[in-house]
Amino acid sequence: MSDEIFEDCGVVGIKSYKGENVVPAIYWALLTLNHRGQQSYGIVTYDKKFNVVKGLGLIADLDIERMSGWCVKLRASLGVGHVRYATSGSIDKRKLFEDAQPIIVAHEGRKVCIAYNGNIANVVPLRREIEEMGIEINGTSDAYVLAYELLLGIEDEGDLIEGVKRVLEKVDGAFSVVGITSEGEMFAFRDPHGIKPLIFGISEDEETVGIASENVALAVNGILKNRSIAPGELIVAEEDVNSYQLHNGTEALCAFEYAYFARPDSKLSNGKYVYEVRRELGRRLARRYHEVAQRVDIIVPVPQTAEDAAYGFHIETGKPIEPIIVRHRYLRHRAFIMTKREREAIVSHKYNILYDKVRGKRIALIDDSIVRGDTLKYIVHVLRRAGAKEIHVFSTFPKIISPCFYGIDMATFHELIGFNRDEEEIAKILGVDSVNYQTIRDFCEAVGTNNLCLACVTGRYPTPYAQKIADEGRKLALSGSRIRGRLVEWGG
Numbered sequence: 001m002s003d004e005i006f007e008d009c010g011v012v013g014i015k016s017y018k019g020e021n022v023v024p025a026i027y028w029a030l031l032t033l034n035h036r037g038q039q040s041y042g043i044v045t046y047d048k049k050f051n052v053v054k055g056l057g058l059i060a061d062l063d064i065e066r067m068s069g070w071c072v073k074l075r076a077s078l079g080v081g082h083v084r085y086a087t088s089g090s091i092d093k094r095k096l097f098e099d100a101q102p103i104i105v106a107h108e109g110r111k112v113c114i115a116y117n118g119n120i121a122n123v124v125p126l127r128r129e130i131e132e133m134g135i136e137i138n139g140t141s142d143a144y145v146l147a148y149e150l151l152l153g154i155e156d157e158g159d160l161i162e163g164v165k166r167v168l169e170k171v172d173g174a175f176s177v178v179g180i181t182s183e184g185e186m187f188a189f190r191d192p193h194g195i196k197p198l199i200f201g202i203s204e205d206e207e208t209v210g211i212a213s214e215n216v217a218l219a220v221n222g223i224l225k226n227r228s229i230a231p232g233e234l235i236v237a238e239e240d241v242n243s244y245q246l247h248n249g250t251e252a253l254c255a256f257e258y259a260y261f262a263r264p265d266s267k268l269s270n271g272k273y274v275y276e277v278r279r280e281l282g283r284r285l286a287r288r289y290h291e292v293a294q295r296v297d298i299i300v301p302v303p304q305t306a307e308d309a310a311y312g313f314h315i316e317t318g319k320p321i322e323p324i325i326v327r328h329r330y331l332r333h334r335a336f337i338m339t340k341r342e343r344e345a346i347v348s349h350k351y352n353i354l355y356d357k358v359r360g361k362r363i364a365l366i367d368d369s370i371v372r373g374d375t376l377k378y379i380v381h382v383l384r385r386a387g388a389k390e391i392h393v394f395s396t397f398p399k400i401i402s403p404c405f406y407g408i409d410m411a412t413f414h415e416l417i418g419f420n421r422d423e424e425e426i427a428k429i430l431g432v433d434s435v436n437y438q439t440i441r442d443f444c445e446a447v448g449t450n451n452l453c454l455a456c457v458t459g460r461y462p463t464p465y466a467q468k469i470a471d472e473g474r475k476l477a478l479s480g481s482r483i484r485g486r487l488v489e490w491g492g
């Protein structure tokens with residue numbers, strides 16, 4: 001993707017029935033999931049008490065001495081970990097550190113630890129309700145709201161299952177959760193629509209149980225037998241591993257996972273490798289827009305997630321792929337420590353264009369999705385300057401017309417280039433000859449299922465509170481009002 005759009009989190013939980021130290025396995029899993037969150041990380045282990053470490057930035061930047069120290073400090077046979085990009089709460093650096101997950105909340109002598117991927121749409125009313133009970137919520141992230149709902153449910157009803165049922169009933173949004181109770185049970189559950197992925201796995205010798213946002217984070221630890229946790233399903237690992245189906249919802253997995261977020265070597269609910277889906281998305285674009293696709297001289301993918309789709313486009317058209325846009329490998333975008341001017345400088349230095357390969361060419365520019373279009377606009381500007389004759393943009397994801405309230409960092413209408421604009425208007429803004437979006441039908445056929453969340457491309461949300469915020473926000477946006485900050489935090 002040319003725009004910098006971030007997922008909010010990756011989670012992992014590991015329990016060793018052999019009593020092995022799980023900290024190295026959690027580290028490797030978090031490293032594998034670092035694409036899902038780059039602002040902060042944390043590990044909590046349990047050995048009759050909780051042991052916590054947290055940090056800001058990338059797990060990949062942790063030095064080996066520090067990690068070795070953690071292996072000793074946190075040593076335990078049960079633990080959870082988290083990488084985060086903040087799509088709720090404050091992005092102040094100190095707050096980001098405080099909100100780093102996993103988090104532990106306590107009430108009336110009980111504690112619960114959670115690491116979670118998602119976003120709560122009704123966070124404002126739920127937070128108010130908890131605070132009216134006299135509970136002071138220390139963090140700004142919605143993870144605290146979810147954790148307190150769970151803990152209060154456990155307290156009221158006396159067990160974890162009832163606590164999770166309460167969360168499934170009250171919380172509107174996306175939540176894939178892994179956690180540990182103060183009794184040492186590891187648990188994991190997914191919201192009733194399974195909007196975020198969550199995988200359960202077990203090692204060949206059945207001595208290690210793992211939970212992770214993507215199966216690759218388990219595979220790197222040798223946990224190859226795995227399956228998706230069902231929407232509304234709770235898994236509890238104590239002496240044995242048990243599964244409880246607490247809600248029977250139809251899955252609505254985030255469609256964006258297939259286009260952009262998940263690693264190409266992951267398998268999500270449809271059982272296919274993500275790269276296979278992306279390849280098929282490219283093929284379908286070439287077929288759907290046959291005439292334009294045949295007109296171009298070269299195929300140029302926006303690095304890095306559009307490369308599989310570009311290959312599919314190439315198989316279908318026979319046109320050559322030219323990797324003339326090269327992304328700077330070590331230039332990282334850390335929005336929370338940069339000014340606007342620094343961010344713009346990063347965008348203008350992030351890509352190098354091979355000028356002498358561009359002159360006189362008709363280009364099919366393949367991008368996985370178009371959210372704000374800022375970076376794409378910059379790339380087009382440079383390609384034009386280098387003498388491109390025609391530029392046709394192909395987006396593997398359908399046109400994004402509505403915000404996400406489920407944990408992807410596109411939280412308002414006005415930031416979306418696709419909101420209230422047709423393709424011609426978008427092409428004009430980008431400075432290209434045509435913009436060709438994947439149709440929703442082709443997208444679902446490429447994935448192999450309609451059981452997807454497609455709210456950002458249809459405006460129809462799988463949960464009622466998110467729908468309410470979207471409908472109100474759309475009315476305001478169409479009337480020309482601009483909401484400051486995230487709609488979901490305004491929406492209560």
Ligand code: SF4
Pocket residue numbers: 195253254255256257403404405406407408453454455456457
């Ligand atoms: S609204 Fe879009 S980005 Fe958000 S969960 Fe649904 S499909 Fe994913």
